[in-house]
Amino acid sequence: MPYLVFACFLAYPFIEIMSLIWLSDAIGTFPMLLVVLLSFGLGVMMLRHQRLGIGLTLMNDLRSGRLGLHSLFSVARYYIAAVLFIIPGLLGDVIGLILLLPWGKSAPAVSPTGGMPPQDGVIDGEFRRVDPQGNPNPDDTQRRIGS
Secondary structure, three states, rough: HHHHHHHHHHHHHHHHHHHHHHHHHHOOOHHHHHHHHHHHHHHHHHHHHHHHHHHHHHHHHHHHHHOOHHHHHHHHHHHHHOOOOOOHHHHHHHHHHHHOOOHHHHHEOOOOOOOOOOOOOOOOOOEEEEOOOOOHHHHHHEOOOOO
């Protein structure tokens, strides 16, 4: 098993070089260099602009009690995809795009009450008694006791 991982680690650069040669034959040398430079720029921009945003997202998840493996894996996937965009090669770009796809369960949405369900099961509200003849009296508005 360790030899398989080592062989894959050694084969990756050769596969990347072969993919660049294939891409150069398919679309030309200048467009291939343009694709490599654009993917490099995309990876650098991803790392530059999301450094603070990812940290704030993790802190928000930690504060709301939703920090789990999904949050950590989404951050790791994002950074791995950015590094794969920086490394020149077609295979790394494809793997980076696959890592950016939204797969897996999404994090639960935070409710307005801070993620905590109501404890007593009572919904606060107002009501007004209406006369059956259709003459509503606006002074009959009653509120719930304690609010």
